[in-house]
Amino acid sequence: MKINKYQDISEIERESKKDYIDRHSAFVLCDSKATVGEKFKVRVRVGDQYKHPDDFDHYIQWIQLWDGERFLAETHFTAGAMGNEPTNVEVDFYIIPKKKLKLTANAYCTKHGLWQSEEVIVEVG
């Protein structure tokens, strides 16, 4: 499956392309530091400035969280879970880190495929 990597939309001129990229991009939102053995919250949000549709044949179906090449967690959505309204799908994962994290998230759109976030480094002490 093709992986669409994050692109900074401020460097893109065409409005429709900005919208297309932003509404599919996964963003990893969390603190930059965690404590060994303690629960750590990682929010993943799909889209920043633009919302993605929630139609029966076009919606964000799943979100995964990875630490480097290690798969950590995923969540699935069904069409209509967002009330059939365009929105920024988001989920909070709670993990318990042992060492430094290199977090990325993947989001899957049923029409436009797989989208990978930028990597977020979390120091664990």
Ligand SMILES: [Fe+2]
């Ligand atoms: Fe889409």
